[in-house]
Amino acid sequence: MDHFLYQNGQLHAEDVALSTIAEAVGTPFYCYSAATLTRHFQLFQEALSPLPHLICFAVKSNSNIAVLKLLANLGAGMDVVSMGEYMRAKAAGVKGEHIVFSGVGKTREEMRHALEGGIRQFNVESEPELEALSQVASALGVKAPIMMRVNPDVDAGTHEKISTGRKGDKFGVPISRAREIYARAATMPGLQIVGVDMHIGSQLTDLAPFEAAYTKMAELVGVLRADGHKIDRLDLGGGLGIPYTRSNEAPPLPTDYGAMVKRVLGHLGCEIEIEPGRLISGNAGVLVTEVIYRKTGEDREFLIVDAAMNDLIRPAMYGAYHDIDALIEPAAGAPMQPVDVVGPICESGDTFAKQRALPALQAGDRVAFRSAGAYGAVMSSEYNTRPMVPEVMVSGDHFAVIRPRPSYEEMIARDRLPEWL
Numbered sequence: 049m050d051h052f053l054y055q056n057g058q059l060h061a062e063d064v065a066l067s068t069i070a071e072a073v074g075t076p077f078y079c080y081s082a083a084t085l086t087r088h089f090q091l092f093q094e095a096l097s098p099l100p101h102l103i104c105f106a107v108k109s110n111s112n113i114a115v116l117k118l119l120a121n122l123g124a125g126m127d128v129v130s131m132g133e134y135m136r137a138k139a140a141g142v143k144g145e146h147i148v149f150s151g152v153g154k155t156r157e158e159m160r161h162a163l164e165g166g167i168r169q170f171n172v173e174s175e176p177e178l179e180a181l182s183q184v185a186s187a188l189g190v191k192a193p194i195m196m197r198v199n200p201d202v203d204a205g206t207h208e209k210i211s212t213g214r215k216g217d218k219f220g221v222p223i224s225r226a227r228e229i230y231a232r233a234a235t236m237p238g239l240q241i242v243g244v245d246m247h248i249g250s251q252l253t254d255l256a257p258f259e260a261a262y263t264k265m266a267e268l269v270g271v272l273r274a275d276g277h278k279i280d281r282l283d284l285g286g287g288l289g290i291p292y293t294r295s296n297e298a299p300p301l302p303t304d305y306g307a308m309v310k311r312v313l314g315h316l317g318c319e320i321e322i323e324p325g326r327l328i329s330g331n332a333g334v335l336v337t338e339v340i341y342r343k344t345g346e347d348r349e350f351l352i353v354d355a356a357m358n359d360l361i362r363p364a365m366y367g368a369y370h371d372i373d374a375l376i377e378p379a380a381g382a383p384m385q386p387v388d389v390v391g392p393i394c395e396s397g398d399t400f401a402k403q404r405a406l407p408a409l410q411a412g413d414r415v416a417f418r419s420a421g422a423y424g425a426v427m428s429s430e431y432n433t434r435p436m437v438p439e440v441m442v443s444g445d446h447f448a449v450i451r452p453r454p455s456y457e458e459m460i461a462r463d464r465l466p467e468w469l
């Protein structure tokens with residue numbers, strides 16, 4: 049469910065017409081709906097309600113501090129993967145005890161920073177990382193709460209580039225070695241084992257791989273407890289997929305996911321953590337862009353828009369599909385024409401859609417790329433010296449710019465010229 053709907057012939061974010069925002073901030077811009085973010089978070093709260101749980105929003109999917117604060121106000125914890133994300137979570141007012149630190153290559157500096165600022169747990173991904181954390185925590189005279197991220201060797205059945213739980217993937221420690229590694233961790237100073245972690249991939253559209261992984265997790269918990277470890281908490285990762293197009297079959301809902309979690313893991317009496325990103329933020333955001341030119345090629349029509357692959361890289365990177373809607377609702381029965389929707393960057397990969405059926409749009413018309421709230425703004429860059437796109441949040445009938453567009457002067461002024469040039 050989202051709150052980007054046509055009202056009186058205009059695409060709205062909640063009760064604000066997107067064209068009103070376009071007039072105020074210029075295009076392109078990202079727009080998020082506070083109501084959608086809230087709704088999606090609450091779906092997970094309801095789905096896990098009978099179990100003790102904490103929903104740790106995956107900051108990597110959308111790290112704007114206003115988004116984090118909105119979710120934190122609803123009771124969310126945060127899943128971070130860098131010192132920068134940790135600092136963003138803190139800036140949004142999240143307490144250290146509600147922040148979990150994931151990531152395959154945490155540095156000692158990041159460990160120290162999180163231990164000093166407070167942390168719920170580190171999700172440790174290798175033995176060298178365990179050793180480093182043990183040393184850093186011991187030097188600070190504290191105990192670092194840890195879980196091992198266990199790689200269950202389950203194929204998530206998702207895009208090759210975002211599958212993380214097969215034995216050839218770089219993530220976690222092999223489940224076959226988990227017992228030995230937990231035994232080792234238990235002997236190391238400065239560490240306190242609190243649970244087990246898994247994350248098998250992103251944009252999963254089927255519950256079966258989750259269930260296969262969590263079944264292995266349940267077995268492992270039994271083994272580790274029998275070995276004398278105190279396992280009170282399970283981090284199940286994120287990964288539940290979203291519909292990127294209205295014509296697709298919808299992926300499972302948080303309710304279905306929650307029911308499965310209860311069935312497979314509920315009897316263990318553990319506190320459950322999940323790390324959803326995309327399901328909370330993905331359909332809570334759109335990227336609005338304006339057509340600069342309509343161009344007739346040899347064998348096709350092009351719409352050249354003012355957003356580009358540097359602003360939303362998913363189509364170029366994964367061949368991802370995003371629905372495209374005109375801000376002005378096409379008249380019923382208006383003819384649709386196939387066009388390639390492309391950005392201005394000098395790469396053929398700067399293509400948002402090929403041969404997409406759209407109404408007859410012209411220069412000056414605006415469109416919204418849907419499902420852009422997750423892995424959109426966070427993956428953007430300044431390639432071609434294009435300023436980062438501003439972000440706006442709508443709540444009801446009002447909106448606020450939650451990250452302004454930097455000026456060209458600001459961008460240019462960041463470089464330094466060495467004296468010897």
Ligand SMILES: Cc1ncc(COP(=O)(O)O)c(C=O)c1O
Pocket residue numbers: 106109127150151247249250251285286287288323324325326327422
């Ligand atoms: C460790 C970890 N947790 C959570 C997530 C969030 O995943 P998603 O946005 O698919 O829910 C990711 C990204 O895949 C991740 O790597």
Ligand SMILES: N[C@@H](CCCC[NH3+])C(=O)O
Pocket residue numbers: 108210250251362422423
């Ligand atoms: N960036 C990816 C998801 C990666 C998930 C992070 N572990 C996407 O846009 O789909």
